[in-house]
Amino acid sequence: MSSISRRDFLKQSSAALTTAMAVPCIVPSSVFGGSGSVPPSERIVMGGIGLGGQGTRDMQNFMTAADVQFVAVCDAAADRRNKAKDIVDKNYGNKDCTAYSDFCKLLARDDIDAVLSATGDRWHALTSIYAAKAGKDIYCEKPMSLTIAEGRAVADITKRYGTIYQCGTQRRSMRSFAFAVNAARTGKLGKLRTLHSYVRAGQSSGVLKPEPVPEGFDYEMWLGPTPFIPYNSSFVSHFWKFHFDYSGGMITDWGCHCNDLAQMANDSEMTSPVEYEGTAEYPKSGFCNVPIALHVEAEYADGVKLIMYDKKTPDIWPNMNTQLSVKFEGDEGWVYVDDGGNVDANPKSLLEKRKFEKQQWTDAANWQGHHRNFLDCVKSRAQTIAPAEVAHRSTTICHVANTCLRLGRNVSWNPQAERFVNDSDADKMISRPMRRPWRL
Amino acid sequence: MRNSGRKLRYVRLIASYLILALSCAVFAAFDTAQIDSKLAAIVNYERGMNRQPLIAVEQLIRDSQNQPEQRKYIERRLADLLDGAKLEGKSFICKQLWFIGTAESVPAVAKLLTDEETADMACYAIGQNPSPEAGKALRDALGKASPKLQMRIINLLGDRRDILSVEELGKLVFDGENQVAEAAVSALGKIGGSGSMEILIRARAEGDSDLLFAATDAYLRCAENLVAGGKTEQASVIYKELAGKDEAAIIRSAAIKGLADTGGQGAVTIVIAALQDRARMVRSIARGCVRTMQGEDVTELFASELPGKSSAEQVLLIGALADRGDPAALTVIAELGKSEDSEVRKAALHAVGKLGDASSVGFLVQAAAGAGSSEEKAAAMNSLTQLDGDGVDDAVVKSMQNSQAPMRSELIQVLLDRNAAGAVQALLAEAENPDSNVRRTAFKALGRLAGPDDVTSLVKLLVQMQNDTDRREAERAAITVSRRIGDEDRRADAVLTALRAEERVSVKCSLLRVLGGIANGRALETIVDASKEPDPAVQDTAVRALAKWPNAAATEALLDIYLQTDNRTHRLLALRGFVRLLALPTQNRPMQKTLKMCRRAMDRADSTAEKKLVLSGLANVGDAEALIIVEPFLQTEEIRAEAAIAAIKIAGSIVQTDSGKAEIAMNKLLAVLQDENLRRQAEEVLRQIKESKADIHKP
Incomplete structure (x- = not known):
């Protein structure tokens, strides 16, 4: 990590946003009544930040959606990020996923539409704020903040940039x-x-x-x-x-x-x-x-x-x-x-x-509604169930x-x-x- | 003059006494030596050492909640200790000053602000300190700090909305290092005000291009501050400026959204233009604005944009207009229900459900009937369910009555999903429809929608049914609706009246099944009588109804059948029912009666299978005497396991009330039992008995 990276991110993301726009011009899959096969141009391109147990679970669930493509993962720990990259690569049968230790570099990529932030609590607000400034929509694990001031800042910035934000309160x-x-x-x-x-x-x-x-x-x-x-x-x-x-x-x-x-x-x-x-x-x-x-x-x-x-x-x-x-x-x-x-x-x-049916909270099927709601809202720009x-x-x-x-x-x-x-x-x-x- | 001098001396004397008295009171209120000792223990704290001294200080601070003088003393002493403490001790002290710090501790903390090693912790201590001295200390440190530390201090000045630092921050925007300048513009955005805005405008115009995004973000924040302060017109000026074509897409998007949120003049025009922007992000944000933007004729203006859009854009815009909930868009959207693109048609059909009213029913029914795909039809039917407003249920009823069989059933389902209680009379008529699917759906709907007043009509229909398949659905409806009658004793009245007048066996059986579902006292009496009737079908129906009885009231009747019948099927049904009901609440049946019934059942059991069944029922009888009935069967190998399970369960339920007998039974059990799993369960009961005895002997 360095402050240089953070600054580079701001420059790069700002420049990128001027030229290539991150928001996909696609219609909600719910409107079509399901996912099925989705052309690359209509997929939501995602990156994952913080890929421990919960983050990996989230990412794997997102990847079950045909209209999602993970292209980047980020974690401060090398073993975790490498494992996450392997999971993504295995899912798509290629080696295309890029692993970062600095989330700012991931956010600076102009091909990423939305990010999953599943870091520890200390990072939830900042990753959300930087993602919003980079024009990315955000699925952020809970709790969304470490302090009340952090929560207010996230609510304000997502409002400012019209960011689609879903808190990981999947219940x-x-x-x-x-x-x-x-x-x-x-x-x-x-x-x-x-x-x-x-x-x-x-x-x-x-x-x-x-x-x-x-x-x-x-x-x-x-x-x-x-x-x-x-x-x-x-x-x-x-x-x-x-x-x-x-x-x-x-x-x-x-x-x-x-x-x-x-x-x-x-x-x-x-x-x-x-x-x-x-x-x-x-x-x-x-x-x-x-x-x-x-x-x-x-x-x-x-x-x-x-x-x-x-x-x-x-x-x-x-x-x-x-x-x-x-x-x-x-x-x-x-x-x-x-x-x-x-x-x-x-x-x-x-x-x-x-x-x-009776389902445990860990059952994958029990999570997909929350993730789906986020993906649909990324497309329709409607408010998520947990803004x-x-x-x-x-x-x-x-x-x-x-x-x-x-x-x-x-x-x-x-x-x-x-x-x-x-x-x-x-x-x-x-x-x-x-x-x-x-x-x- | 002399007099006034004397007075002054007198006042001074009194003041001195007061100060002395107050000091005594203060010092008497808490033990300074003890506080000093606790605080001194943290000075040499280092990472990895026992945290107990720190925890003691945290508690000390919590305990000083309502003792301001003690709190003040602690703050003063912490400030005194700051200089000499080791690094971790310093950090801990700063974390305490985070929430107890006042002007008192500012000088001590200020010394740490410009030291690379301690600046972070000092900021922690001083950041939330509301005293003007804290602000001044930060401003003073700004000039002495390295660029790295300057950034830290600037962030705090921004968070504190420190208006006095605007000028200094302005200098750093243009003269400071890049990152310092970036921090400064961000702080100015938080502070806001005309001074900050002037600097930000200049930074955007003249500043480092690297600084542009940060300065613009700060400028947007200023606009938000203006909106919060009720100065929407001034904010609109900023938003319009930032919505210009030369700005980055994200900035234009934010500005357009800001304009839409504040409803500034010309905002609608700008949002409409943005719907066609070359940048996808801008178009996307504009669609989001369509959902929320307030103002007269806004919906019509947005709706008029629909025809010229691509199919994909139309789908999204229709969704956004539907979310607005303004029927003004209905006509244009309904027209798109005829689009050549199936996705557009589906989106339009969904939207009509949100925006339409009774007048939309015909359109949706027609669309459903002529739908090109099952998804399209589902969209239309779903919208029929969603439609809001007066007269929708009536309109659906009318459409249903004018439709042919398949659609007729589907519209009945719509009425059911709409919870259309007013449709009951129409549904009663549909229950006689020649089409069997329509009849069945109608009964299903009646089961949900009909009320107690409709029971007689339902029973009448049931009696008229020509075949058993139809009758089953009617029976379910009659049971459900009868149960809605408030007075339980009256729930079976209509069925009993019909039964008395009925001669046909199949109909009598049907009515008996309904009585079994109602399951009140009068129903029970009738069914018990029916179980003794000579007609085999009636008898069979009655026995089966009793075997399924939902409460313990039928226990005795089932035992009687078990004891008396020669019919092997009825005998087994009755025993299973009897055993099942033993597990249900007894409805004030004396325990002795239950035990007697169990003994009679066990005496009658003439096969291993029946004995096992009775044992499984006995397991639910929580009384020591039940153990006595079970015990002999522990000696019989083929049913020992079932007897053991029953004994363990009975003993477990009497641990608190009859632990002695439970203990004897478990010991006897362990003497004959080989199965490891069951032995463990018996030992667990013995452990609970021991624990319960220990509880009794506790003082």
Whole structure:
């Protein structure tokens, strides 16, 4: 990584956009009633940034669409990017995919229409911003931001450039979750009262000692805008998710799914709760510093409650498994869904019109709707099911909840101004400076 | 004069006492020595060391939430420690100052701003500090910092919207290194205001060509700031300037979108022109604007663009106009439903569903009837389902009544999908249609749409049916609709009345099946009686209905049949039904009664298969006495496994209520059981018993 690369990218992408336009002149496959064989000129050319487990899953799913062609992959780790390139090459039976360690070089390519960003949380906002500036549409994994300010910047820039943005909150497009959301939105539960969100607790670890950076791993690029910390393999592979400098912990990791579904169910996607109270327990030693136990109760202006749990109790949850789960409760009933495809409701008659098979969240078929929606919107320029502004509002709930827990007291949030109410300490947590040379 | 001097001394004395009292109060509120000790522990912190001292300080800061003086003290002490701390300690302190920092800590942090090694962490500490001192420290550092650090500081000044730095940033735009200049224009875009805009205009005109994109992006941001401030006219000027042909496509796209969003004068004309732009990106963005743009006659203007476009463009534009939801585009779009291009026709048919009303029904039905492909037909039918507005259901009914058989069925399906409750009378008529498909679809729709008042009509139709195939669909509808009757006791009334008057066996059987589906108390009585009737068909129907009974009310009746019948089929059906119902909630049946029934069933079982079935039913009886019934069968090898499974399940369900008996049973089981899997399950029950006993003995 270098700042030169970033600058080169801006020059190249700007120049490229003047001459060759990136947006394909194609019609949505849904209009044609399916994909089938698609001429090269009508394919959406994509590049993937950050290709670990989730990114690879996304990419492989995208590649099942006949109207998608992956031509480039990027990862700071040589083994990952080479593996990703092999997957793409094998898929197309050629050696055409180019592997990059610097995403700016990928974005500078004028033949790429859209990018998949499945990096760690620290990079989601910046890769989206740079992609938007390069005229690329974006499918970005969740959580879409590390701070509220990052989310606002992404929402603003995608609006500025008319970028098609889909947040990887794919449960929105899964039929089981959509069923629950629909039950709430269509009044089948009566007036909504409480939205339950099972986000699970964070993890702790021992002290992570510095280790040499492996050859072929661009660690500076991997860290990107976040504070420097010496390399440690456990940190890079896993524990970054449980340190506040690099992630928001489970509140943002699962919360941005569960709270997002709650927002959708409550038809409050362009706002958020206004009052938050909660308790958390933090690791007493070791590297991790996000909550290992938590409970947050938030309340919308109209009195609807959104409760985030780290564990399930039988009085609330009809299924005590440890899968990501939501339950929406109204005056006249409730509906429950989890990642295992389990659905329950009261009254049971709510389940009568269910028209879907039980599917695990990992089933590929369960993902394709979300990816398809993105591809169709890239073509039609309609808004996706999880656009930046909506994702930003949902993710904001997670960040505000985290702020409440870190401050150890109640906070009030003004969703219009996107500031805390008379709370300068909390306001400071809306944003964090980035490491050189990165900026929002 | 003397008097006033005395007064002054008096005031000073009181003030001194007050300060002393306040100081005592302050210092009494928290233990400074303890705080100092905790803070001192972080000074020598280095990466890889135990983080406990850091965690203690994080907790200390959280605990000082509502104690401003303590918080202030901590901030002051952290600032004091900053200079002497090791690098990681410095970094940690800066992360705390990120959210507790005030003017108090600015001088200490400012010293780190110009040092390459500490600048990032210092920025972390000072970036969100709202005090004017923080802004000043950053501006002061700007002049002393290296270009690399300047970029960092500039970014912060931009994020802080620091209007006082505009002039300095302006100098760096033209005199600074490339990357510094780029950071400066970006910051000016965030800060906005006339001063920033002037610099950006100049940078776009005179600046380094490399800087052009960054400066233009910043300029666009200024326009957004103007819109947010209600100055849309000024913003429109910027957007129009940037929508010019000489700009890069992405900039023109953004500008056109900005214009469309703000609805500035001439915006529609510009968006329409953009629909034909040579650049695909611009055309694409313009189509996006068609979806959202506000204003009078906008829809008509966009719709008038449709005829001249290529087929591919037409498809996309039709989709965009459909998303606008403005019926003003309907006429032009409906015309394209006759296009020679099938994709255009499909897009138009989809759009009519979104934009049309009752008057569009005829068009869509006609299009469906004459569709060139199944996809086209699906588009028309889907649109019939989607159409919104008064009178649509009636119009579909009318079309249905005027259609021939295949289309008639499909339009009934449309009514069903539309949830057209007002179509029930028409559907009741269709249930007598000569075409069997129409009849079946009509009953399917009636099952969903009819209400309690329609039950009598449905039963009447059912009785009139001439064959069993038709009757099955009618039965399903009658059951579903009967269940919608609020008073459970009345749900079977219409069927019972019909049954009393019925002589034909096939119809009687049909009505009995409906009663089995309704499954209330009166239905049960009637079916039990029917199970004793001499007619074999009636008897068979009744036994089968009981065997499928959805609740435990039929348990006893099924046992009676099992005990008394000579018919082997009925005997097996009854036993299976009985065993199934044992697993359902008992509806207040006393346990002793359940146990007695199980004993009777077991006594009657005359084959291994039947005994296995009874054992599987006993497994659901959560009582210690059930174990006694099961136990003897553990000695019989051929059914030992089933008996063991039952015993384990029963014991597992009485762990909390009768752990002693459960324990004895499991130990007995383990004495005779060889199967490893079952042994593990029995041992698990014993473990739960042990755990439950331990819980009881907890203080």
